[in-house]
Amino acid sequence: MKAKQKRLYLALGGLALLGLASALVLSAFEENLVFFFSPSDLQAKEVAPGQRLRLGGLVETGSVARATDGVGVSFRVTDGAASVRVTYDGILPDLFREGQGVVAEGTLVGGVFQAREVLAKHDENYMPPEVADALKRAGQWQGGAPAKGAAQ
Amino acid sequence: MFHRFANPARFMALANILSPWLTVAATGLLVAGLYFGLLASPPDYQQGETVRIMYVHVPAAWMALFVYVALAGAGGAFLIWRHPLADVFAQAAAPLGAGFTAAALITGSLWGKPMWGTWWVWDARLTSMLILFLLYLGYIALANAFDNRERGARAAALLALVGVINVPIIKFSVDWWNTLHQPASVLKIDGPAIDPSMLLPLFLMAGGMKAYFLAVVILRMRARLLARRVRALRLAAVGG
Numbered sequence: 001m002k003a004k005q006k007r008l009y010l011a012l013g014g015l016a017l018l019g020l021a022s023a024l025v026l027s028a029f030e031e032n033l034v035f036f037f038s039p040s041d042l043q044a045k046e047v048a049p050g051q052r053l054r055l056g057g058l059v060e061t062g063s064v065a066r067a068t069d070g071v072g073v074s075f076r077v078t079d080g081a082a083s084v085r086v087t088y089d090g091i092l093p094d095l096f097r098e099g100q101g102v103v104a105e106g107t108l109v110g111g112v113f114q115a116r117e118v119l120a121k122h123d124e125n126y127m128p129p130e131v132a133d134a135l136k137r138a139g140q141w142q143g144g145a146p147a148k149g150a151a152q
Numbered sequence: 153m154f155h156r157f158a159n160p161a162r163f164m165a166l167a168n169i170l171s172p173w174l175t176v177a178a179t180g181l182l183v184a185g186l187y188f189g190l191l192a193s194p195p196d197y198q199q200g201e202t203v204r205i206m207y208v209h210v211p212a213a214w215m216a217l218f219v220y221v222a223l224a225g226a227g228g229a230f231l232i233w234r235h236p237l238a239d240v241f242a243q244a245a246a247p248l249g250a251g252f253t254a255a256a257l258i259t260g261s262l263w264g265k266p267m268w269g270t271w272w273v274w275d276a277r278l279t280s281m282l283i284l285f286l287l288y289l290g291y292i293a294l295a296n297a298f299d300n301r302e303r304g305a306r307a308a309a310l311l312a313l314v315g316v317i318n319v320p321i322i323k324f325s326v327d328w329w330n331t332l333h334q335p336a337s338v339l340k341i342d343g344p345a346i347d348p349s350m351l352l353p354l355f356l357m358a359g360g361m362k363a364y365f366l367a368v369v370i371l372r373m374r375a376r377l378l379a380r381r382v383r384a385l386r387l388a389a390v391g392g
Contacts, residue, residue, distance in 0.1 A: 011232055030329075122267055126203060128350075131347055
């Protein structure tokens with residue numbers, strides 16, 4: 001009986017220490033664990049010229065402009081507080097649309113983010129098209145609210 | 153010796169009763185889940201028909217976490233209380249858990265390409281899920297790495313216990329850090345963000361996968377216990 005209890009406390013103590021160690025390590029690496037920075041993050045932090053990073057947020061409604069050559073596209077990414085202009089030459093994912101979340105990878109050049117890759121981020125809501133239409137008609141639509149990750 | 157066998161014998165009796173019912177439940181739930189998931193549920197307002205990948209991806213990911221927690225629990229029961237069935241369960245469950253994790257990773261990749269525009273990114277959710285898969289593989293390798301089965305079982309049980317720290321990291325990775333993966337849809341404070349017509353196939357598939365896991369794990373445990381029994385009888389015959 002005594003040995004069992006000793007092993008139990010040993011295991012619980014070990015797990016508690018392990019949890020503490022993991023929490024410390026993860027919070028120390030916070031900066032490197034985020035997949036993207038929000039426009040506010042970008043304004044607050046010093047970005048070395050030519051440094052590759054990812055920018056995430058919502059595509060600002062009404063900001064998408066196609067270049068006259070038909071290839072390039074430019075839009076603003078916002079988190080509600082700040083926004084950054086993004087330019088991109090390439091194929092956009094199917095889910096890319098105004099008001100939707102995107103993550104762009106590229107470099108910040110003179111305040112403009114030159115993207116090499118644009119990924120779409122989708123939200124946690126799933127519903128049939130009819131329900132989405134009904135919600136929009138009833139004025140209960142909550143789409144377009146900043147995604148949780150983007151607002152941080 | 154008698155005391156040690158008392159528990160497995162009772163387990164075998166229970167397993168004989170449960171096995172057919174679990175097999176029927178798994179088949180029925182999975183068939184119903186696939187029917188509702190692939191045919192009798194609506195497409196998503198944004199993702200269209202691609203959303204049907206969810207009915208395999210999400211239950212498989214849930215099972216991957218569930219099996220790992222069970223594996224760690226069995227590891228604890230084995231190390232602390234020396235429960236005779238804990239190791240038998242863990243050895244039977246680990247390859248199944250690895251299979252569920254692989255299914256979640258593969259279907260997630262197939263889903264990511266059309267929706268996000270990429271097969272894979274190193275964000276916190278995807279990376280921690282890959283670590284879970286590697287933990288399963290490490291567990292299986294470690295359990296079989298020793299000539300002495302008992303030593304392998306102890307080392308593997310310890311690994312399972314240590315690795316359980318990864319489970320909350322996977323679950324909350326989407327809340328703690330910016331990730332490409334979206335936050336939780338079902339287990340959230342203000343109720344599921346999934347339409348009821350889509351929740352039905354999701355829960356049917358989740359129930360079906362759980363019943364499948366229990367049915368197969370019991371089958372594998374019975375096989376292991378019988379093999380152990382045969383070995384003991386052979387040794388007794390030689391010795392006698």
